[in-house]
Amino acid sequence: MAPLSTDRRQVTEADIQELRLLLSGTQAHVRTPSDHGYEAAVERWSRAAEKPAGVAIAPTSAEEVAIVIKYASEQGLDVAVKGGGHSTAGASSTDGGMLVDLGRMRGVKVDVDKQLLHVQGGCLWGDVDDAAYKHGLATVGGTVADTGVGGLTLGGGYGMLSGQRGLVIDNVVGATLVLANGEIKKASKEENADLFWSLLGAGQNMGVTCEFVFQAYSQEEVYRGTLAFLPTPEIITKVVQAVNDLYTVPQNGRSKNQGRGMGILGLVKTPEAGGNTVILFAASHDGPEEEGKTIFKPFLDLSPIVNTMAMGPYPSVNRMVPTEPGMRSSMKGAAYVLPIREAFVTDMLAQFEDFHSHCDDAGKSIVAWELYDPCKVAEGEAGCFANRGMHLNGLIMPMWSKAGNDQLCRQWARDMSNCFKEEIEVHGLTASKGVEGGASIRGKKGAVLLYGNYDQYDELSKDIFGAHYPRLQQLKAKFDPDNLFNKLFPITPTTTSA
Secondary structure, eight states: OOOOOOOOOOOOOHHHHHHHHHHHTSSSSOOOTTTTTTTHHOOOGGGGOOOOOEEEEEOHHHHHHHHHHHHHHHHBOOOEESSSOOOSTTTTOSSSEEHHHHHGOOOEEETTTTTTTEEEEEEEEHOOOOOOOOTTTEEESSTTSSBHHHHHHHHHHOOTHHHHHGGGGEEEEEEEEEEEEEEEESSSSSSSHHHHHHHHGGGTTOEEEEEEEEEOOEOOOOOEEEEEEOOHHHHHHHHHHHHHHHOOOTTOOOOOOTOEEEEEEEEOGGGGGGTTTTEEEEEEEESSSHHHHHHHHHHHOOOSEEOEEEOOOGGGGGGGOOOOBEEEOOOOOEEEOSSSSSSHHHHHHHHHHHHHOOOOOTTTEEEEEEOOOOOHHHOOOTOOOOOOOSSSSEEEEOEEOOOHHHHHHEEEEHHHHHHHHHHHHHTTOOOOOTTTSOOOBBBSSSSSSTTTTBOSSSHHHHHHHHHGGGHHHHHHHOTTOOOOSSSSSOOOTTTTTO
């Protein structure tokens, strides 16, 4: 999602000298393109999202963040904030501006008595999973362990425990952030409640969140793993039937697994199949082994060519999805509703194969249907996240290595996302055109039901925030009137023209 046009400028040598002076006596690192550590600071999970920052600041505290944000705001610098660096939309990168790299702020403190997790803004979800599980605890976190906590949380956040605990934002009880003017603010339901509301779904627009406080829950081992199947017509029929039976929510009820599991049905190419395409099913069940075996028996009975299903620690659940840093990648979002049609999977498989016949270096690409019981998410009301509903998320993730294939791969992702949109209409639902772009069906809050943390090439902020957008404009005018934070679904303050 491209930012609004701004007059913010690139960093000059004078800015760098002033920042070094302002940060002298602190533990913050100031890195320019000639300094050791700069390359690691601008490196991103997707090489296609990298941009050459004019300077990279690596703070260790909210106070150090406040110093540099205040300076950037007063001097009109372009600013980007890097948490985990997982954004494939380039939202954590700046071309010549000031990068705030939170990578040195990765502390997790566990309050065992209150079951609270105090998590610094530069943490990855793997940091949180591991620290909490040492005390028999867990919270809703990203389905991929190397995803940054900040980006996922501020955009809503789906995870393997969402069927039981809702979104990540449904489990945030407090936060500390730095506003555009350099103020450090605490936010919760009791303190700065309007700011807290805006953080839970649009937080990247309001400041730099330096610490989150999450509600945690007792967590035991889970039954989890991956299954891979050769995509024969018979297997496709049986896998789709098993998925629909397990995850479809009946009228006025819950799915068969009662929200205690999440899965991902995907099309991938694996070494185990000689580099050929397989149907991947990565899943978890929050319960004992025998119960898990019963739940997943329809899949296990299909003689998968890969079967890693077993009991294991909860953190391993978020390390099942096959991802690889260092590629060029785009995570294009889509939406769909159950039941999945067998013909839809067959058609997507054909298009997946056709894409690979025309692109010689995209063998690690993925098309996925995310699976969980959406009842808990749909009934939630926390924050300004406007995309709750009984739909599920789809993901088209081309992964390639040659810059010359950028346009080809992104267009393929767009085309595949449109196939999901057309499939929604096959189910008798009306797909919205969005405010100014192609989108999905609209939910009860007036937003298109697309997950803003995935790339949405055509959707605008009004599409993602729906009926909450006017209130967010007012809060943006209060907390960031000059639109310093403008990298992902930027909100136009009410004090400026659109």
